Structure formats: structure tokens, C-alpha cells
Amino acid sequence: MNxxxxxxxxxxxxxxxxxxxxxxxxxxxxxxxxxxxxSGSGKSTMLHLMGTLDRPSEGRVRxxxxxxxxxxxxxxxxxxxxxxxxVFQQFFLTPHLTAVDNVAARLLYLGVPARRxxxxxxxxxxxxxxxxxxxxxxxxxxxxxxxxxxxxxxLVARPVVLFxxxxxxxxxxxxxxxIFDILWKLHEEGTTVVVITHNTDLAEAVPRRVDLLDGRxx
Amino acid sequence: xxxxxxxxxxxxxxxxxxxxxxxxxxxxxxxxxxxxIGIASMVAVLGISAVSGAGLQEQLxxxxxxxxxxxxxxxxxxxxxxxPLESVARVSHIPGVVGATAIGYVNGATARRxxxxxxxxxxxxxxxxxxxxxxxTLKGTVRSGTFLNAATAxxxxxxxxxxxxxxxxxxxxxxxxxxxxxxxxxxxILDPLPLAPDLDAAALVGWPYAxxxxxxxxxxxxxxxxxxxxxxxTIAKALAATANPEHxxxxxxxxxxxxxxxxxxxxAAFNGLFLGLGAVALLVGGIGIANVMxxxxxxxRQEIGLRRSLGATRGQIRLQFVVEAVALSLCGGVTGTIxxxxxxxxxxxxQGWPLALPAQVITLGVTAAVLVGVVSGLYPxxxxxxxxxxxxxxxx
Ligand SMILES: Nc1ncnc2c1ncn2[C@@H]1O[C@H](COP(=O)(O)OP(=O)(O)O)[C@@H](O)[C@H]1O
Ligand SMILES: [Mg+2]
Numbered sequence: 001m002n003x004x005x006x007x008x009x010x011x012x013x014x015x016x017x018x019x020x021x022x023x024x025x026x027x028x029x030x031x032x033x034x035x036x037x038x039s040g041s042g043k044s045t046m047l048h049l050m051g052t053l054d055r056p057s058e059g060r061v062r063x064x065x066x067x068x069x070x071x072x073x074x075x076x077x078x079x080x081x082x083x084x085x086x087v088f089q090q091f092f093l094t095p096h097l098t099a100v101d102n103v104a105a106r107l108l109y110l111g112v113p114a115r116r117x118x119x120x121x122x123x124x125x126x127x128x129x130x131x132x133x134x135x136x137x138x139x140x141x142x143x144x145x146x147x148x149x150x151x152x153x154x155l156v157a158r159p160v161v162l163f164x165x166x167x168x169x170x171x172x173x174x175x176x177x178x179i180f181d182i183l184w185k186l187h188e189e190g191t192t193v194v195v196i197t198h199n200t201d202l203a204e205a206v207p208r209r210v211d212l213l214d215g216r217x218x
Numbered sequence: 219x220x221x222x223x224x225x226x227x228x229x230x231x232x233x234x235x236x237x238x239x240x241x242x243x244x245x246x247x248x249x250x251x252x253x254x255i256g257i258a259s260m261v262a263v264l265g266i267s268a269v270s271g272a273g274l275q276e277q278l279x280x281x282x283x284x285x286x287x288x289x290x291x292x293x294x295x296x297x298x299x300x301x302p303l304e305s306v307a308r309v310s311h312i313p314g315v316v317g318a319t320a321i322g323y324v325n326g327a328t329a330r331r332x333x334x335x336x337x338x339x340x341x342x343x344x345x346x347x348x349x350x351x352x353x354x355t356l357k358g359t360v361r362s363g364t365f366l367n368a369a370t371a372x373x374x375x376x377x378x379x380x381x382x383x384x385x386x387x388x389x390x391x392x393x394x395x396x397x398x399x400x401x402x403x404x405x406x407i408l409d410p411l412p413l414a415p416d417l418d419a420a421a422l423v424g425w426p427y428a429x430x431x432x433x434x435x436x437x438x439x440x441x442x443x444x445x446x447x448x449x450x451x452t453i454a455k456a457l458a459a460t461a462n463p464e465h466x467x468x469x470x471x472x473x474x475x476x477x478x479x480x481x482x483x484x485x486a487a488f489n490g491l492f493l494g495l496g497a498v499a500l501l502v503g504g505i506g507i508a509n510v511m512x513x514x515x516x517x518x519r520q521e522i523g524l525r526r527s528l529g530a531t532r533g534q535i536r537l538q539f540v541v542e543a544v545a546l547s548l549c550g551g552v553t554g555t556i557x558x559x560x561x562x563x564x565x566x567x568x569q570g571w572p573l574a575l576p577a578q579v580i581t582l583g584v585t586a587a588v589l590v591g592v593v594s595g596l597y598p599x600x601x602x603x604x605x606x607x608x609x610x611x612x613x614x
Pocket of ligand 2: 043044045165
């Protein structure tokens with residue numbers, strides 16, 4: 001089954017800048033896809049459309065065969081809560097919360113009762129190799145560890161697809177490699193992963209690579 | 219199936235709101251302070267009014283509202299009139315009257331602490347002859363010592379009103395003071411007399427002694443009568459003519475408990491002013507909270523974006539910020555209510571009034587805080603909810 005379908009999806013930002021031009025793309029269950037392209041080519045824009053963070057100006061976006069364009073803002077929020085996991089370049093962890101609480105916050109909007117959240121969060125942190133950092137706060141963690149907390153937060157809800165927007169952009173090579181290892185492992189376990197990256201080694205290695213230039217697929 | 223948004227439990231909402239406040243503790247305390255001051259002043263005003271009202275009401279209940287006084291009015295010539303000798307006896311025969319008594323000021327007499335003090339400086343303490351049943355009729359009490367009795371009323375013995383005693387610096391019987399040109403022994407000090415406040419500043423001597431030794435003419439200055447409650451209005455109409463049949467127009471009849479009742483009413487009007495001031499303080503506190511919340515929304519755009527990306531709906535974001543504002547305001551409100559109540563209880567304690575917790579005032583304080591929180595949180599919360607996820611996340 002196709003997890004994501006973009007059909008002639010375009011995005012024009014207010015002010016007239018066309019960041020994405022008639023992109024048609026299908027991603028199937030369990031794929032690992034690298035999105036490449038120079039800065040400003042529309043990679044993040046495309047990721048936002050696929051992840052229902054934004055709507056296309058024209059064209060269709062379908063997740064699991066359902067049209068996303070016609071959904072209300074409320075429904076889109078629920079789609080993000082249940083189906084989608086995001087990992088951002090800047091981690092976006094809450095500073096005063098422990099790793100467990102940062103991950104558990106993800107489950108709030110899924111309606112998981114409080115008593116079950118911490119256990120699920122611990123399990124997710126163990127999956128990304130942070131079983132020994134459960135009660136650390138972000139400032140007590142290295143950059144790579146912070147990004148792994150963010151990945152655990154994306155995973156804990158068992159999403160249909162994981163989107164990572166330059167997850168290693170703020171990390172040194174070694175930590176970055178660690179992050180890619182985790183993404184590979186998730187792919188091998190069957191998770192659909194879409195990752196934006198400038199890392200040529202990874203881009204060469206992944207089964208599927210998508211290149212963008214000036215908002216068009218190459 | 220496309221999923222539906224989950225409902226957040228009330229507990230989760232509160233937890234998220236409080237977490238937002240904990241992260242910015244100093245600022246939270248300062249903005250809650252504004253509300254605390256407003257609520258504290260309003261609660262204190264209402265609380266003091268409630269306990270003092272209760273105090274006055276208790277006093278009224280104790281002394282009763284069925285006492286009437288007959289005092290000298292002014293004669294046509296302007297000189298102060300006095301009442302006929304037999305006025306007390308006549309008043310006591312009116313049907314329904316259960317007690318009638320009188321005092322008579324001794325013309326030109328002064329009470330001084332010692333003979334060394336200039337007679338011109340009397341500290342406002344006049345000398346009055348008192349009937350023995352005065353205290354019982356007015357339901358007065360002695361603070362220390364005893365009131366006049368049949369024996370002491372014939373001797374140079376004096377009972378001081380509470381104000382007179384304070385003026386002389388006397389707090390227990392036994393001392394000699396200089397009254398109307400001779401030394402007399404203080405045998406008692408009275409508590410305040412709510413129905414005859416002018417006697418608080420008087421030195422009371424026995425009626426027979428005053429007539430025999432001080433040149434008192436025996437004419438009452440004021441007659442006090444207590445009746446059954448249902449007869450008060452009827453008696454009030456007949457009282458002037460009974461006390462002074464020849465010159466009923468030179469007599470003034472009044473109901474001293476009216477002054478206490480009026481004080482209760484006056485207090486309510488006075489409260490309005492302070493309540494208004496408290497409301498202004500509360501308004502300023504509310505604006506402070508709105509301000510802090512607006513800044514908070516600006517600073518936390520990334521957090522908002524993140525929560526949207528995790529699946530929070532606009533409504534959930536809005537609710538989060540309203541809950542935060544209400545929590546802030548409620549912190550201030552609860553603190554303010556406690557401070558205000560403490561102030562009013564302290565006041566009641568100092569005045570010797572009954573310590574009553576005014577439940578309505580507590581409810582009002584807390585409700586006002588919640589309202590202020592909701593109103594001041596609404597605008598910032600709407601701004602937070604209006605951000606699209608990508609706008610919010612794009613913030614640097
Ligand atoms: N919210 C926005 N409003 C206006 N222009 C935007 C917005 N977001 C991105 N852009 C512009 O759209 C183009 C594509 O941006 P983006 O998708 O972020 O590229 P990439 O992620 O490949 O670097 C860029 O020129 C960028 O400046
Ligand atoms: Mg980008």
C-alpha cells in the first residue's frame with residue numbers, strides 16, 4: 001500500500017514565491033527515502049506538505065489513500081498525532097523536562113493515559129540506545145543524544161511514517177552517523193522513513209533517493 | 219479510517235499549564251502579585267465589613283432597639299431646657315414601659331484628675347447624677363469595680379465612663395479624683411455604652427449626693443426608657459407630652475439604636491469606595507497577566523509549533539494558554555484571599571468582634587481570580603492558536 005502520494009502538488013508562499021512545482025511522488029510502506037537538493041530547493045516545503053503541517057496551493061496530498069487537502073485543521077492535527085512522527089534539525093526539546101517527559105509529551109495528544117506514558121517513553125528511549133539517560137534534561141545531553149531523544153519522541157506513538165528534516169544538520173560526523181544508524185534500523189524494522197539530508201554518503205547508500213531543484217523533482 | 223483528535227483530560231490540561239508556569243517562575247510570581255494585591259484589598263474590605271457588621275449586629279442584638287431617650291430640646295429663647303422633676307415617674311407609667319431611668323448633668327461641675335489641673339481643662343469630662351437603675355436599663359456593663367448602689371450614691375463616690383477613665387489614665391477603682399471642687403473615690407469604670415455614647419465621657423455620681431452636696435437641682439437632663447418591642451412606635455409618639463406636658467415642643471425624643479443601624483448602612487457606602495479601588499488594582503493585575511502571557515506566546519512559538527506537529531489542535535493550544543493564565547491568576551487570587559482574610563480576622567480580633575469566616579467573600583475572591591485569568595488569557599491564547607504549525611516552527 002502507498003503511504004504517501006503527492007499528485008501535482010504545488011506550494012506558492014504568500015508573496016508569490018513558488019517553492020514547490022507540480023511534484024508527483026509516491027512512497028510505499030516501509031521505504032527509506034532520502035530527499036536531496038540545494039538549500040532553498042523546496043525540500044522542507046515538500047516534507048511539510050507530506051506531513052500535513054501545511055497545505056498545498058494546488059494538487060493532492062494523500063496519506064494511506066486518504067485525501068488530506070479536504071480535511072479540517074482539527075482532523076489534520078489528529079492525523080499528525082496518530083500517523084506521523086517528525087524529527088527536526090533543531091531537536092525542539094523542552095528544556096526543563098527530562099528525556100522521559102519530553103518523549104511522553106508526544107503521547108498527550110494521542111489520548112494515552114498519564115500512567116502509561118512514562119513506560120512507553122522509557123521503551124522508546126531504550127530503542128534509540130538512551131536507556132541510561134532517562135532522567136537527564138536536554139542541557140545534560142550531547143547533541144547526538146538530544147536528537148535521539150527527539151527520534152524517540154517521534155517513535156513512541158508508533159507512527160506510519162517518520163519525517164526527518166536534516167536531522168544531522170547540527171551534529172558532528174560521528175553523532176550524525178549514529179543518527180543514520182538508528183534511521184536504518186527503523187527502516188529495517190519496517191517503519192517508513194523520509195529523511196532530508198545533505199550527506200552524500202547516506203544519499204548514495206539508501207534504496208531510494210529523490211532530488212529537488214527549484215521546487216521540481218529531478 | 220482517519221483518526222479523530224483525542225480529548226485531553228482536565229488533569230493533563232492543568233499539568234501542562236502549570237509546567238509552563240514552572241519554567242518561568244520569577245515572572246509568574248510577579249504577575250500573580252498584581253492580582254494578589256487586588257484580591258487581597260477587595261477581600262479585606264469585604265471581610266472587615268462582614269466581621270464589623272457582625273460585630274455591630276451583635277451589639278445591637280445585645281443592647282436591643284427598644285430604648286427611647288427624652289432629652290432637652292431648645293426653648294424658644296435658646297437656653298437649654300431641662301425636664302420636669304417628675305418626668306421619670308410619669309414615663310415609667312406609660313403602658314409597655316418596662317424601665318425608666320435618668321441622668322442629670324450638674325451645672326458647671328467638672329471632673330479633674332487632681333486639683334492641680336486648671337478647671338478650664340476638663341478634658342470634656344462632665345459630671346452627671348445617675349439613677350441607680352441606669353446601667354440595667356441601658357444594658358451596660360462595668361469594666362472594673364462596681365456601679366453606684368443605694369449606699370455609695372450617698373457618698374463621694376464616682377463611676378467613670380470608659381472614655382473619661384482613659385482620659386484620666388485610670389484603669390481600676392480606688393483612686394481619688396477631683397470632682398466639683400472636692401476629692402471623690404472612683405468605685406467603678408464602665409464599658410462603652412452603645413445606647414448612650416455621651417455618658418462614655420462622663421463622671422457619674424449618686425443622685426442624692428449630687429442634690430445634697432453639689433447643688434444639683436434634681437431636673438433630669440435625659441430620661442431613658444425601655445419598653446416591649448411592639449410598643450416602641452406608639453410610645454415614641456406619646457413620650458414628649460408625657461415627659462414634659464407643659465412644653466412638649468422643648469423635648470427631643472430619639473431612638474439611640476438608630477445610630478447603630480445607620481452606622482451599618484454608612485459602612486456599606488464607604489465600602490463601595492474601597493471596593494472600587496480594589497477592582498482597579500485587580501484590573502491592573504489582569505492586564506499584567508495578559509501582558510506576560512502575550513510575551514510568553516511570542517517567546518514560545520517554537521513550543522507551539524512543536525506541539526502542533528505532535529498533534530495538538532488549535533483548541534488544545536488555546537486551552538493550554540487559558541489554563542496557564544487562570545493558574546497564574548488563581549495563585550494570586552488564593553494568596554490575596556488568604557492575606558485579605560487574615561487582615562479582616564486580625565481586625566475583628568483587635569476590635570473584640572466575633573471571628574466569622576465570611577464564606578461569600580472567599581467564594582467571591584476565588585471566582586474573581588478565575589474570571590480575571592480567563593479574560594486576560596483569552597487574547598494571548600487566541601494569538602497562540604492562530605499560528606500555523608510551519609509559521610511557529612520557522613521562528614528562530
Ligand atoms: N513560510 C515561508 N514564506 C515564504 N517563503 C518561504 C517560506 N518557507 C520557505 N520559503 C521559501 O521557499 C523556498 C523553499 O524553502 P524550503 O522548502 O525551506 O527549502 P529547503 O528546505 O530545500 O532549503 C525558499 O526560497 C524559502 O525562502
Ligand atoms: Mg529546509
